[in-house]
Amino acid sequence: MVRWEPGTPERLQRAALELFATRGFEETTAAEIAQSVGLTERTFFRHFSDKREALFHGQERFAQAFLAGMETAPPDASAIEVVACALETASAFFPDERRPHSRTRQSVIDRNPALQERELHKMATLATTLAGAFRARGVGDPAASLAAQTVTAVFGIAFTQWIRDGEDRPLADIADDVLAELRTLTSGSPAPAG
Amino acid sequence: MVRWEPGTPERLQRAALELFATRGFEETTAAEIAQSVGLTERTFFRHFSDKREALFHGQERFAQAFLAGMETAPPDASAIEVVACALETASAFFPDERRPHSRTRQSVIDRNPALQERELHKMATLATTLAGAFRARGVGDPAASLAAQTVTAVFGIAFTQWIRDGEDRPLADIADDVLAELRTLTSGSPAPAG
Numbered sequence: 001m002v003r004w005e006p007g008t009p010e011r012l013q014r015a016a017l018e019l020f021a022t023r024g025f026e027e028t029t030a031a032e033i034a035q036s037v038g039l040t041e042r043t044f045f046r047h048f049s050d051k052r053e054a055l056f057h058g059q060e061r062f063a064q065a066f067l068a069g070m071e072t073a074p075p076d077a078s079a080i081e082v083v084a085c086a087l088e089t090a091s092a093f094f095p096d097e098r099r100p101h102s103r104t105r106q107s108v109i110d111r112n113p114a115l116q117e118r119e120l121h122k123m124a125t126l127a128t129t130l131a132g133a134f135r136a137r138g139v140g141d142p143a144a145s146l147a148a149q150t151v152t153a154v155f156g157i158a159f160t161q162w163i164r165d166g167e168d169r170p171l172a173d174i175a176d177d178v179l180a181e182l183r184t185l186t187s188g189s190p191a192p193a194g
Numbered sequence: 195m196v197r198w199e200p201g202t203p204e205r206l207q208r209a210a211l212e213l214f215a216t217r218g219f220e221e222t223t224a225a226e227i228a229q230s231v232g233l234t235e236r237t238f239f240r241h242f243s244d245k246r247e248a249l250f251h252g253q254e255r256f257a258q259a260f261l262a263g264m265e266t267a268p269p270d271a272s273a274i275e276v277v278a279c280a281l282e283t284a285s286a287f288f289p290d291e292r293r294p295h296s297r298t299r300q301s302v303i304d305r306n307p308a309l310q311e312r313e314l315h316k317m318a319t320l321a322t323t324l325a326g327a328f329r330a331r332g333v334g335d336p337a338a339s340l341a342a343q344t345v346t347a348v349f350g351i352a353f354t355q356w357i358r359d360g361e362d363r364p365l366a367d368i369a370d371d372v373l374a375e376l377r378t379l380t381s382g383s384p385a386p387a388g
Contacts, residue, residue, distance in 0.1 A: 080382045113315075120314040121307075142351045146376050149347040157336045157343070182340050186380040188274045 009047045009057050011037050016054035017101070020108040025051075025115060052118055055105065063126050065093040066151060070133050079139050079147045084179060086130065086151050087158075091172035094162070103163045127152045154178045203241045203251050205231050210248035211295070214302040219245075219309060246312055249299065257320050259287040260345060264327050273333050273341045278373060280324065280345045281352075285366035288356070297357045321346045348372045 015037045019028040030051045031041040048054050069089025073082040094102060109115040130148035139147060158175040161167055167174075209231045213222040224245045225235040242248050263283025267276040288296060303309040324342035333341060352369040355361055361368075 078382055079379050116318075117311040117315055120318050121311055124310075124314050142355065142372050143375050143379055145351045145354075146347065146372065146379055149343075149351070150376075150379070153340065153343040153347060157339045160339075161336065178336050178340070181337050182344075183380050183382075185273050185337055185340055185344070186377050188272055188377075 008039070008043065012039070012044055012047060013054050013057045016051065017105055017108065020055070021104050025108060025112045030054075052114060055108065055115060056118060056122060059122055059125075062090075062093065062122075063129050065090045066126065066130055066155075067133055070130070070137070075137075079134065079143055080150075080183075082134070082137065082139075083147055083151050083154075084176075087155060087175045087179060088172055090151075090155055091158070091170070091175050094159070094171045096168075096170060099163060102159075106163055123152050123156060150179075150182065154182060202233070202237065206233065206238055206241060207248050207251045210245065211299055211302065214249070215298050219302060219306045224248075246308060249302065249309060250312060250316060253316055253319075256284075256287065256316075257323050259284045260320065260324055260349075261327055264324070264331070269331075273328065273337055274344075274377075276328070276331065276333075277341055277345050277348075278370075281349060281369045281373060282366055284345075284349055285352070285364070285369050288353070288365045290362075290364060293357060296353075300357055317346050317350060344373075344376065348376060 012033060016028070016033045019033055019036060028051065030044045030048075033051065033054065034041050034044040044054075048057070066086045066089065069086040070082050072089065073085040077085070109119050127145075127148045130151055131145045134144035134147045135141070154175060158171060158178045161174050161178075162169075162171045206227060210222070210227045213227055213230060222245065224238045224242075227245065227248065228235050228238040238248075242251070260280045260283065263280040264276050266283065267279040271279070303313050321339075321342045324345055325339045328338035328341045329335070348369060352365060352372045355368050355372075356363075356365045
């Protein structure tokens, strides 16, 4: 019988990240992750299909943050206003105290192609989900797909900047700036010099 | 000694696509692909690291089509004009007679998660390459990353439409429309109804 163990996935996820960061992803086994927090390999596999998934726990809540933001937009909001609402709520999902964790996680992903592909898959799945939510608001195609990919592209670029060494602005402010840059870019004014 | 065999990768690629489409990706081996065109498994592995790669042959030429388009833009072109040039040349890489092949290839990818991840990786690599090319033109950050991701997002959405059943417009026309939709979207006018 499977007992409900509050916080177990989170404990395993933290342990996995620490071991991946110190020993390397390839060099760490699911059994070692479980043992490092006093659990068994069997318990690990009750929560995750493989060790890669331990880095992607919470993906549904991540997607929900974007969707919840879309719902804060009034029904007659333009698609770009809904994009901005999604970015705002998703940014709040990453408060400043989470930045060190996000930096460590990204450094682990950057070192492993299988994790990079999984991360790309996560963002592509998010874009598909968001496109559906834009369609449900009455946005047609291809605007719904474009709006969804605008959200994920702006978020991805802002997030990469947020975890850069020395960056201390909140994610929401960076996302605002990146979205403004996209509007400047697509309005066709001259490209800013580097 | 490795002899130069003109057209061998292309023959293997065609054979791989046909077998993946008829038998399934998982059910097809590299040896079977090679045998179906009278070649050995060893020859297959001289050209591709695994059977998955046979579907991604030509990726460099694909990226070059975008880069060549960027080079057709005058030095003082705005970033969005350069985006349009990249899309135009990349679209020309997919003439109408290639549509049936592209449809078959996509149907194979849609049925296999490992191929989907590889395709996402291909597009992410392309975006990274294009961002570098925008920076080399003097476009700053985050505009360079945004411009690059605008190219890949618009191309991806246009391509998906191009291979849809019943669609007969050229890819370049569809890409033009999608880019125009993005400009409408980001300019903040009301979202079009579905």
